[in-house]
Amino acid sequence: MNPGLKQKLYNKCIELIDLRIKNAKDAMDSAQESANNETKSSAGDKYETGREMMQQEMENNAIQLAEARKLKETISRIIPSKSYDSAQMGSxxxxxxxxxxxxxxxxxxxxxxxxxxxxxxxxxxxxxxxxxxxxxxxxxxxxxxxxxxxx
Incomplete structure (x- = not known):
């Protein structure tokens, strides 16, 4: 068994979580930029609907970001070099x-x-x-x- 395998698995998990965090942040920035660029049209309802949809998108991205950060905090407690005799967190x-x-x-x-x-x-x-x-x-x-x- 590859002695560095658990470290590689750990690193891959961190890489995937960091990607989720980046994607959520990018999506939030994009939605904010769209909201900032939205100009109020003469059709007020259309404007309000568009803003509400952007607000919901930002909230969804914020939830995804919070979940990804929670996953990163959870995995950060693992010590990849530790060996186990029974199945445990990190094994x-x-x-x-x-x-x-x-x-x-x-x-x-x-x-x-x-x-x-x-x-x-x-x-x-x-x-x-x-x-x-x-x-x-x-x-x-x-x-x-x-x-x-x-x-």
């Missing part, structure tokens, strides 16, 4: 049905040409895996997972 769990990085819910991420799944410890699969060790098994939605290794 990599290798099963017969995939490899799961218990961290934050980002879904499939690819590192060194191999797919991993970044899952939150509170997700349905994450909560079943928590505190399990190698050779233990779980079942989710009729699918059996046998833990081969916890790193």
């Amino acid at each position: 990599l769990v290798i099963t017969n049905n995939g490899s799961f990085y218990i961290s934050i819910g980002l879904g499939k991420i690819t590192v060194d040409g191999k797919d991993y799944f970044a899952i939150a410890p509170t997700s349905p699969l994450g909560s079943l895996l928590m505190d399990k060790t190698a050779q233990e098994g779980i079942e989710l939605n009729g699918r059996k997972f046998v833990i081969e290794k916890v790193i």
Whole structure:
């Protein structure tokens, strides 16, 4: 097993979160710029509707930004170099049905040409895996997972 694999998984998660933060900020800036450039037309209702739509878009982007920042704060508590005997926040769990990085819910991420799944410890699969060790098994939605290794 690649000794720097967990560090690479961690870095990939940070990269994806930073991208979400940047996209949310860019979208907010764009919406603000549109709002600033909007001129009041003679059709007042059209103007008010347009401003309301831009306001809603800004609010949605602000929510996405806050969620991304919360994810970044959560993952920042992980120490990638730490090894685990049982599945914990920050561990990599290798099963017969995939490899799961218990961290934050980002879904499939690819590192060194191999797919991993970044899952939150509170997700349905994450909560079943928590505190399990190698050779233990779980079942989710009729699918059996046998833990081969916890790193």
